[in-house]
Amino acid sequence: xxxxxxxxxxxxxxxxxxxxxxxxxxxxxxxxxxxxxxxxxxxxxxxxxxxxxxxxxxxxxxxxxxxxxxxxxxxxxxxxxxxxxxxxxxxxxxxxxxxxxxxxxxxxxxxxxxxxxxxxxxxxxxxxxxxxxxxxxxxxxxxxxxxxxxxxxxxxxxxxxxxxxxxxxxxxxxxxxxxxxxxxxxxxxxxxxxxxxxxxxxxxxxxxxxxxxxxxxxxxxxxxxxxxxxxxxxxxxxxxxxxxxxxxxxxxxxxxxxxxxxxxxxxxxxxxxxxxxxxxxxxxxxxxxxxxxxxxxxxxxxxxxxxxxxxxxxxxxxxxxxxxxxxxxxxxxxxxxxxxxxxxxxxxxxxxxxxxxxxxxxxxxxxxxxxxxxxxxxxxxxxxxxxxxxxxxxxxxxxxxxxxxxxxxxxxxxxxxxxxxxxxxxxxxxxxxxxxxxxxxxxxxxxxxxxxxxxxxxxxxxxxxxxxxxxxxxxxxxxxxxxxxxxxxxxxxxxxxxxxxxxxxxxxxxxxxxxxxxxxxxxxxxxxxxxxxxxxxxxxxxxxxxxxxxxxxxxxxxxxxxxxxxxxxxxxxxxxxxxxxxxxxxxxxxxxxxxxxxxxxxxxxxxxxxx
Amino acid sequence: xxxxxxxxxxxxxxxxxxxxxxxxxxxxxxxxxxxxxxxxxxxxxxxxxxxxxxxxxxxxxxxxxxxxxxxxxxxxxxxxxxxxxxxxxxxxxxxxxxxxxxxxxxxxxxxxxxxxxxxxxxxxxxxxxxxxxxxxxxxxxxxxxxxxxxxxxxxxxxxxxxxxxxxxxxxxxxxxxxxxxxxxxxxxxxxxxxxxxxxxxxxxxxxxxxxx
Numbered sequence: 167x168x169x170x171x172x173x174x175x176x177x178x179x180x181x182x183x184x185x186x187x188x189x190x191x192x193x194x195x196x197x198x199x200x201x202x203x204x205x206x207x208x209x210x211x212x213x214x215x216x217x218x219x220x221x222x223x224x225x226x227x228x229x230x231x232x233x234x235x236x237x238x239x240x241x242x243x244x245x246x247x248x249x250x251x252x253x254x255x256x257x258x259x260x261x262x263x264x265x266x267x268x269x270x271x272x273x274x275x276x277x278x279x280x281x282x283x284x285x286x287x288x289x290x291x292x293x294x295x296x297x298x299x300x301x302x303x304x305x306x307x308x309x310x311x312x313x314x315x316x317x318x319x320x321x322x323x324x325x326x327x328x329x330x331x332x333x334x335x336x337x338x339x340x341x342x343x344x345x346x347x348x349x350x351x352x353x354x355x356x357x358x359x360x361x362x363x364x365x366x367x368x369x370x371x372x373x374x375x376x377x378x379x380x381x382x383x384x385x386x387x388x389x390x391x392x393x394x395x396x397x398x399x400x401x402x403x404x405x406x407x408x409x410x411x412x413x414x415x416x417x418x419x420x421x422x423x424x425x426x427x428x429x430x431x432x433x434x435x436x437x438x439x440x441x442x443x444x445x446x447x448x449x450x451x452x453x454x455x456x457x458x459x460x461x462x463x464x465x466x467x468x469x470x471x472x473x474x475x476x477x478x479x480x481x482x483x484x485x486x487x488x489x490x491x492x493x494x495x496x497x498x499x500x501x502x503x504x505x506x507x508x509x510x511x512x513x514x515x516x517x518x519x520x521x522x523x524x525x526x527x528x529x530x531x532x533x534x535x536x537x538x539x540x541x542x543x544x545x546x547x548x549x550x551x552x553x554x555x556x557x558x559x560x561x562x563x564x565x566x567x568x569x570x571x572x573x574x575x576x577x578x579x580x581x582x583x584x585x586x587x588x589x590x591x592x593x594x595x596x597x598x599x600x601x602x603x604x605x606x607x608x609x610x611x612x613x614x615x616x617x618x619x620x621x622x623x624x625x626x627x628x629x630x631x632x633x634x635x636x637x638x639x640x641x642x643x644x645x646x647x648x649x650x651x652x653x654x655x656x657x658x659x660x661x662x663x664x665x666x667x668x669x670x671x672x673x674x675x676x677x678x679x680x681x682x683x684x685x686x687x688x689x690x691x692x693x694x695x696x697x698x699x700x701x702x703x704x705x706x707x708x709x710x711x712x713x714x715x716x717x718x719x720x721x722x723x724x725x726x727x728x729x730x731x732x733x734x735x736x737x738x739x740x741x742x743x744x745x746x747x748x749x750x751x752x753x754x755x756x757x758x759x760x761x762x763x764x765x766x767x768x769x770x771x772x773x774x775x776x777x
Numbered sequence: 778x779x780x781x782x783x784x785x786x787x788x789x790x791x792x793x794x795x796x797x798x799x800x801x802x803x804x805x806x807x808x809x810x811x812x813x814x815x816x817x818x819x820x821x822x823x824x825x826x827x828x829x830x831x832x833x834x835x836x837x838x839x840x841x842x843x844x845x846x847x848x849x850x851x852x853x854x855x856x857x858x859x860x861x862x863x864x865x866x867x868x869x870x871x872x873x874x875x876x877x878x879x880x881x882x883x884x885x886x887x888x889x890x891x892x893x894x895x896x897x898x899x900x901x902x903x904x905x906x907x908x909x910x911x912x913x914x915x916x917x918x919x920x921x922x923x924x925x926x927x928x929x930x931x932x933x934x935x936x937x938x939x940x941x942x943x944x945x946x947x948x949x950x951x952x953x954x955x956x957x958x959x960x961x962x963x964x965x966x967x968x969x970x971x972x973x974x975x976x977x978x979x980x981x982x983x984x985x986x987x988x989x
Contacts, residue, residue, distance in 0.1 A: 209859050235846035261857040263965055289968055328979025328989050329859050329972070377975070378821055378968065 193221035194277020198251075198270040200284045204293045207322040208262065208330050208376070211255050211288050212248040215270040215281060223274035229253040234265040262288050292379035294332060295320035297355075297372045302390040305358075311395060313338070313359035317372045320382070331377040341367040341389065365394045809924045810978040816917040817874075817971035820910065824964040827906045830899045831957055848962035850880050850938045855969060867977055868928050872935060874973045875921045877966045878914060880938030884959055885911045887943065891956060896949045910963075917970075 196218025205211035217227060229242035242253035253268075266288070270281040299318040304311050315336055323330050331353070337346040338359055351357045351372075362368060368391075371384040421428060441461070855873055856862035862870075885907070892900065892907040945955035979989030 235851075257858060257860070262859075263855070263969055264857065287965070289965075289972075324859065326979065326989055327859075327863055328976045329862070331975055377818055377971070378825070 192223060192276050193219075193274075195219060195221045195223070195225035195272035195274045195279045197279045198227060198272045198281040200268060200270055200281055203266075203268065203284070203286045203291050204380075205260070205288050205291050206293060206295050206320070207324060208289060208292050209257050209324075210260050211286075211291060212252055213242075213255070213268055213284075213286070214248070214252045217251055218272060218279060218281075220272070221274050221276050223276050225272045225274040227251065228271045228273065230269055230271060232267040233261065234267065260288055264288075289378070292330070292376045294323045294330070294374055294376055294379070294382045296383045296385045297334060297374050298385075300370065300372050300385050300388050302368070302370045302388045304362075304390065304392060309360070311362065311364070311392065313362055313368065313370070313390060313392075314356065315359065315370050315372065315388075316356045317385070318355065320374065323374075323376075332374045333377070334372060334374045335381070336370060336372040337384070338368055338370050341369055346371075362392050364392050367391050806924065806927055807978075807982055809920060809927070810974065810981055813917060813920050813924060814971065814974040814978045816913055816920065817967065817974050820913045820917065821964065821967040821971050823906055823910050823913065824960065824967050827903060827910070828957075828960055828964055830902050830906070831897065831953075831960060834898055835953060847958075848965070849884070849940050850877055850962065850966055853877065853880075853936055853938060862972070862976060867980060868925075870973045870977055871921065871925055871928060874970045875918070875925060876936040876938060877970055878918050878921060879935060880940065881914060881963055881966060882918070883940045884942075884963065885914055887940075887945070888956065888959055888963075891945050891952065895952065895956060897953065 198218050199216040201214045201216050203211050203213035213229065215227065215229070217225070229245075230239050231242070232239050240259075243256065243259050244254040245252065247254040264287065266286040267283050268286055269283040272279045272281070297317040298320055299316075301316045303314050303316075305314050306312070315338075317334070317336075319325055319332055323332055325332055333353055334351040334355065335348060336351060336357055337348045339346045340363070349357055349359070359368075359370075367389060369387040369389055371387050373382045373384050375381045853873065853876060856865055865873075889904075889907045889911050892904040894900075895903060897903060942955075945952040945959070982989060
């Protein structure tokens, strides 16, 4: 055949060759790249590379390294341990504090490519493995529950010898949250997380780092569920509130019950005045009398005895042998004492005894005494039944004649005698009576011859005085003159007025209301509305007289009737009711009935009437 | 008899004092090692930070030309791995640490001097850190010296690692390159010191297992 085809086949082969060659990757591989080298425990390390384009052909990679200061190139001893595209340097192949110059060569059929060299010092590429055995638990203490995280160091790291020193770090977050809370745990292998929220789920991760190196990867998260719980603080406050409320209620109830005593304790009542014996209840009851009676203190006001109020004895003396003594004394007392003591020798002066009615003292006593004694006996005899026992029986003393009022009871009138005791006994007078009628009394007394008569007449006077009081001693100087004077003289027993006491200790007396003459004025004495008694019947009935009669008439009448009577005596009796009575007694029928008039003052003395 | 009694008494007293001294030293050594390791850790961190500052603006242009093997302390024989390091006795480890630290006193002074005029944007930062580096190195050196005294006379032997350069260069690039190189050497050596001291710390603190 002649090889004379020409240029066409040559051109075809060339075109086919050009077209087919790119599709098969026939090129040298691209440059790989060393990614990083790491040493987990500072004893070994591993390098990883990234392959480049392989060029379409099976490419092999080789790692070559060179130590500094030497030119010897070593190839990676272990491509398998660390995985694909890695080189693992074992302990024997690892040197510290030496720079490694590592490069990777990719080669294929087409060519080779070399990566960039990397300077690596092992001590600078330390990155430990992740911590292991991470455990999370919920614990409780006084403040409440908390999380406790425990872990272990990575096994490869030799911290025990101090070859490597690890510090740890953990992070916690709630499962639903986004942000983590990181905590540095230092070199310890546990950590407490406080105040977690109750009822929430938490995630915990831990990592570590060498003293001069890289942080490890985080561990796989550990999930923990917090239980539901009540904070103790809140429960404590609730209990405190309940107890305090209970205590407040109890206190309020107690105060309410005891409010009175509390009020008394806090606000003590102001003490009021206390009066002894004062009872408020009596006052409230309205019985003021009882209350005031309670206030009365016995013994107050001090009541003085009646005796203290009395005036002392008044002694009146008559210097002319006659002594008239007036004694006044407590009538009450005197009445009692008069019966006890018969004589009272208070002084030798012949003072009047309080209990006894005094007689004037006559000079001539002997005769007087005799007569007196006779008379006295007679009178006594008549009234012995009643007069004897009278303690007031007069004792005839020297110079002193004391005659009882009973003496006055004239023998003529039994009535008198009878009345005497009554008069004696019933005599209570508070007012002494000085019935010295007139100066004539003196003279009368001065006359001895009339003394006897006077004495006799005295009983009338004395008796008159005695009618009022036993103790009242009336010294009556009844001057009885002879008949001529008797009439003019009104020896009335009316009250006299003591004017003066002369130098001779003689009482000068004047009639009270009738200085002129008693006679015509006798009726004036009875100017008051006094009723004159005419008569006293046997039935003790007073017969009152209608009108008054002239004393003179009476005097005459008396005189007529009682002739035997001593005129002095008769005159005396004119003034008295007894005159009339005497007349009535002796001449009861006619005289009295006709002229039942009362002379003098018609003063009725009930004591005389009593029969 | 009297003399013997006196001599025995004297020996007894000395023995008691020595025991007390040693016992107290044990406690003190742990604290000293703890303090030293903290300082060394601080030292290395500073150097790393300084290196980062230096490389922030300039790529490590001189990194390829000057290798760490050219450091003036490279001649010192040190353990390269853990097994070797754990086999080294304590006093030798301490001696190595002290030798390294001592070798860097002069270069650090140079660096401190050069940092003031270093044509670098981070010069102030670099300057302050360089100064701090120098201070820590000095205090650590003093502590290690005291530690060596407690450990015994064998730790007193130090390797001499002289440094002959007195300047970093004339031009800007040289200076920067040299500064960078020295700093890198120091960084590594500080790491060595830190590692050795931490090994010593864990080896001495047998009573406190939680620390290691």
